[in-house]
Amino acid sequence: MSMLYPSNIRYCCKEVIKIQERCKEPLHAGCITLHPWFEPSILNPATLTIAYWQYRSQYDEPLADGSVDRRFRYTAYRQFVRWCWTFLGKDNRVPLPSCVLESIRKSFPDPNQNYTGFKYPNLNNH
Numbered sequence: 001m002s003m004l005y006p007s008n009i010r011y012c013c014k015e016v017i018k019i020q021e022r023c024k025e026p027l028h029a030g031c032i033t034l035h036p037w038f039e040p041s042i043l044n045p046a047t048l049t050i051a052y053w054q055y056r057s058q059y060d061e062p063l064a065d066g067s068v069d070r071r072f073r074y075t076a077y078r079q080f081v082r083w084c085w086t087f088l089g090k091d092n093r094v095p096l097p098s099c100v101l102e103s104i105r106k107s108f109p110d111p112n113q114n115y116t117g118f119k120y121p122n123l124n125n126h
Contacts, residue, residue, distance in 0.1 A: 010098040011095075011097055011098065012097055012098070012099065013031055013032040013033070013097040013099050013100065014031075015097070016084075016097060018084045018085050019032050019084050019097065021084070022035060022037075022083065022084055031099050032084075032097070032099065032100065033099045033100060033103045037083070038103075041079060041083055042076050042079050042080050042083070042100075042103075042104065043076065043103065043104070043107045045072060047079070048071075048072045048075045048076055048079065051075050051078070051079055052071055052072075052074075052075045055075065055078060067110075069108040069109060069110065070108075070110065072107075072108040073104055073105065073108045073110075073115075076104045076107075076108065077096060077104065080096060080100055080104075081094060081096075093118070095118040096118075
């Protein structure tokens with residue numbers, strides 16, 4: 001049974017070592033959402049469209065049903081994880097910092113403010 005990560009727990013990108021490694025790159029200090037690569041890699045619709053089709057061909061199934069904004073949110077979350085952690089592997093998940101979630105949701109909003117949130121993987125199927 002999957003459990004949702006408690007929505008009332010919020011944390012800063014500066015609390016995560018893997019994210020801070022990105023913040024130490026030249027020409028950047030501060031919140032990861034202000035990094036010069038964040039917008040073109042995580043929020044750019046063209047980048048997200050290409051990434052979505054790559055993920056879809058890799059897994060041979062649609063990854064996010066629904067609106068274009070929902071698909072962009074899903075892909076942006078994956079892009080951010082790929083950028084910071086490179087690869088986690090199947091059923092390895094990490095909750096994202098508040099600043100990242102807010103930036104992605106602001107860029108690709110759900111009209112009803114209906115967001116899934118973090119889900120722990122279902123390990124009963126293994």
